[in-house]
Amino acid sequence: MMNSVILSRRRVLAGAGALVVSFGAAHAIGQEGNTAQDMQSGARVSPPAPLPGSLKDAPLLDSWIRIDGDGGITVFTGKVELGQGIKTSLLQVAAEQLSVPLQALKLQTADTALTPNEGFTAGSHSMQDSGTAIMHAAAQSRIILVGEAGRRLGLPPDQLEAKDGFVQAPDGRKLSYGELVSEQILHVRAQPSSPLKHPNSFSVMNTPVRRADIPAMVTGAPAYVQDMRPPGMVHARVVRPPSYEAQLVSVDSEAVENAPGVLKVVRDGNFLAVIAVSEYQAVKAMRLLAAAARWDEKSALPRLSDLPNAILSLPSQDSEILRQGQPESSSGGRKLEAKYTKPYHSHGSIGPSCAIAEASGDQVTVWTHTQGVFPDRDAIAGMLHLPKENVRCIHAEGSGCYGHNGADDAAGDAALIARAYPNVPVRVQWMREQEHAWEPYGPAMVTHLAASLGDDGSIRDWQHEVWSNTHSMRPGGAGALLAAQHMADRVPAPPPKPLPLPEGGGDRNAIPLYKFPNARVVHHFLPAMPLRVSALRALGAYMNVFSIESFMDELAEAVGTDSVEFRLKHLEDQRARDTVAKAAEKFNWSAFQKRAGRGRGFGFARYKNLAAYCAIAAEVEVDRDSGRAKLVRAVAAVDSGQIVNPDGLVNQVEGAILQSTSWTLYESVSFDDTRITSIDWATYPIMRFAQVPESIEVHLINRPGQPFLGAGETAQGPAAGAVANAVAHAIGKRIRDLPLSGERIRQASM
Structure with a gap:
């Protein structure tokens, strides 16, 4: 209520x-x-x-x-x-x-x-x-x-x-x-x-x-904004354009307006929606309205098969974010280099985005699962030309988030539609294909790493370059909302900007915690964005840590050193060393016996180099016929400072390992030259229950009295590195392009 x-x-x-x-x-x-x-x-x-x-x-x-x-x-x-x-x-x-x-x-x-x-x-x-x-x-x-x-x-x-x-x-x-x-x-x-x-x-x-939020989820009680049913509520559905550049040429809405239960058709430029008494009536009317709409589309997307080169060809704003010693002066010694790639990732929210809004006079109230009610309020107020004091945003939990998915856009949709149908609560529920096609994705990225090794087997020169779009187009201004971008009085999206260090965006965790006498890290920020992108859990840290940890294994193999020992050799931070040692010990790293189709891998990072420490050892199994890899077990060690709720912290790390593994083995947004094509679970596969590991152990290192260190995203990068290294160990070949799909593994194993 x-x-x-x-x-x-x-x-x-x-x-x-x-x-x-x-x-x-x-x-x-x-x-x-x-x-x-x-x-x-x-x-x-x-x-x-x-x-x-x-x-x-x-x-x-x-x-x-x-x-x-x-x-x-x-x-x-x-x-x-x-x-x-x-x-x-x-x-x-x-x-x-x-x-x-x-x-x-x-x-x-x-x-x-x-x-x-x-x-x-x-x-x-x-x-x-x-x-x-x-x-x-x-x-x-x-x-x-x-x-x-x-x-x-x-x-x-x-x-x-x-x-x-x-x-x-x-x-x-x-x-x-x-x-x-x-x-x-x-x-x-x-x-x-x-x-x-x-x-x-x-x-x-x-x-x-x-946890206080779990009982309602597992008992079927109202838990999410999707479950809310205030008295007098009506239902709305939005007809999204078929592609980013599409323009609405015409729409004959007469049949829709006369359909059972339909209360109103709302059109404002390219923004098209229908309001109905019941949800099913709204869905039927939306389908009818979509069929009646005529759009002019343009082919503007890059070729998916050549995505890494398309990224590298985009104009960039380059900044050197680390220079240590004389990284270009090294001569002699063994040199290695590698290029790693990551596709666009969807949030893959299990529940498509939803919001409820009510407009009364010059006041608007919105219930939303946004991650920022105040920035969302400011964006909605700007879109509706209202003082921000006239808009109230109330957070209501949603079934799927961890980044900038469709939640803020759904809130903007609901507010715009509610203004056209005032004094009753209006519920806007996105459809599955809308969530997958229109949410902002985690950006595709390319990294290039190079290093030279000294006679003692240590790294004496390190070079890391990363190419990435921005990792945040979150609301603040109205132009961040799809509804505002599609209105007749269009508000353009704000210009993308890099996020500043020390937290960073595409360059998050590009500076390794490992210590090298000579090092250079360059961030190639790409202002042009072929696909709509924004924040996804861990931002650039997932790709940068995947790249660093994969390359550390490649370097360790080149000098014939155990990969855990190799990491410890380059770590000075004692808490980092403790975390790495704990994960290796609990995994029983030194006693691991390699079997056919099985491999082990290790990954480590301190999230943002200022939050929680996480080390993960993983064992994977690879099916040689299909090429499909499965994470069999993972053992993690985490130092997040003073622990408040051990169970909650373990939950976070377990979930992060599963999500990161899903990204690493399965997930990739697909598109043709005009439209997003991964619009359902068949075209955008995620990890299913059958692929869940047999065991995940999380060992916590408590630091009584020390500051809280954020741990919600700390496992994303280390899990990717551990799984990728385990796959390489299992098949004897290194795959540097994500995801490590069954087809890629099968081809590499031939």
């Missing part, structure tokens, strides 16, 4: 029993900093220290923690749940630092009217940014509450204990958190440092907790 009333955060926080907002509280118990008296006296004021995590952008404690008069506690996050399990982990962090039971908390995820603006849920930043902010806000709130209790009870804070939502005195007296917030003391600025609990005292963090 949905309520379309537009609420502001302030109205919610000022609701009955919620006593947290205080516009006169300039200084609170337990807070430090420069006072108004300091300012008036002319005392020297030092610049404030930076705040941890997302507190730097939303510094008030009650932006993150709300305590009601009845003791109810709500935790706010600007991040969204998209299968990574953060709803559970963020609650664990808050419960630990507030000293309350986990079940006493509620979590409000991203909503432009209620939560902090944390941009996109992307780049494995949820725990690093939001988790850190909530951890510090909760700890500081606990100290403020204890200080206030001490004032009321006439006791020093160090004689009081916060427990189960109460502050207790040694003599048995206690005050509930709800009683203590009656003076509205949490509307204060966060401090740079927090009285965090010592990891040895943790009772909620670093404890396996069942």
Whole structure:
């Protein structure tokens, strides 16, 4: 059930029993900093220290923690749940630092009217940014509450204990958190440092907790935006152009308008949609409308069979992102070089994108599974020529995401259609062929690596070049939305730009964590984009790590050294060495016995060189007749800093290994000179249950008290490297073009 009333955060926080907002509280118990008296006296004021995590952008404690008069506690996050399990982990962090039971908390995820603006849920930043902010806000709130209790009870804070939502005195007296917030003391600025609990005292963090989002998924209960059915809702379907460059010449909509259940046909330039009472009526009307539309198409796509050369021939903006030593000066020694290629990848969301919108007057509310409600709001507002305050975007989970798929576009579709049919909720559900043909893909890429080896078998010169489009065309401006691009008052797509390092886009993880005396890395950014592209899980890290780890194996083989030993020889980071050693040990690497059709492989990276460490050892089996490879088992080791929910972290790594293996062995977007042709599961195959490995082990390296390191994407690259190296070991031939399909393996094995 949905309520379309537009609420502001302030109205919610000022609701009955919620006593947290205080516009006169300039200084609170337990807070430090420069006072108004300091300012008036002319005392020297030092610049404030930076705040941890997302507190730097939303510094008030009650932006993150709300305590009601009845003791109810709500935790706010600007991040969204998209299968990574953060709803559970963020609650664990808050419960630990507030000293309350986990079940006493509620979590409000991203909503432009209620939560902090944390941009996109992307780049494995949820725990690093939001988790850190909530951890510090909760700890500081606990100290403020204890200080206030001490004032009321006439006791020093160090004689009081916060427990189960109460502050207790040694003599048995206690005050509930709800009683203590009656003076509205949490509307204060966060401090740079927090009285965090010592990891040895943790009772909620670093404890396996069942994920809050799983029960509805496995029991068939409403779990996703696709399941929402608000009262009075109508259904809409969009008729997409048949290809990128197609222009709508004409459409005879009379038969559609008279079809059963049809409420309205919406046309705005190339944007064409139909609204109906029931979903099936909308689907039938969409098919009828599509048949009545006449389009002018142009042949503008490159030749699929020559895609790598097409990529290399595109104009590029070149930047040297690493120069170490004198990489061009090396002479002598054994030299190797290799070129690796990656096709376009689809998100392959199991549930096609969906959104619900309602327009009332000059207000629009949208329920969407976007990864960024605030950027999506801004884009929709721009498309509709509304102030952004007039658009509210509420996150609702969707069945498939991990990047910029069709979710934002579906939200734009729903908002545009709802404006044409106001005062009722309008549900827009994409069709399978629309999701596959129109979502933004992960870009095709080419890498070229070269190295020279010294007499001692170590790498003395390393060169890495990568060619790639941008890896983010996410909303912000209206031109990122398909609906805005197809309207008569067309908003063109913004110019593509590279994403800056240290996180990067196409060059993400192109700089290896391995240490070489001489190294050079060049990013060839390609502004021209033959296919629509944007963010897909791990961005360029998947391809760059696949390339680096494949080449490391090739180099190790060239000098006759075990590939794990070869990696350790070039690693100085102790945490990296620990992670590699753990994966090799648990896999029993040194004792592996090669059998016919079986091979082992290894892969390692620190995601973005600043997030979680991950090493994976893999065993594959190759069927010589069909060439099809299957991942038999994988053993991973992960260091993501302080662990919050071990089960959730294991879930993430297991899922990443499966998805990366699917990319590596099966997936590739296909097209002819005009249209996308991989528009269903037959033409875009993914890993099926029969190909799921017999076992995946994930071994966690906990670092108590260390910062959270993002782990949601850490396994994508190492898994690709491990699987590719295992295939090469099994068949005795190196395949450098993805995917490692049955046909490619069969040809290489001949």
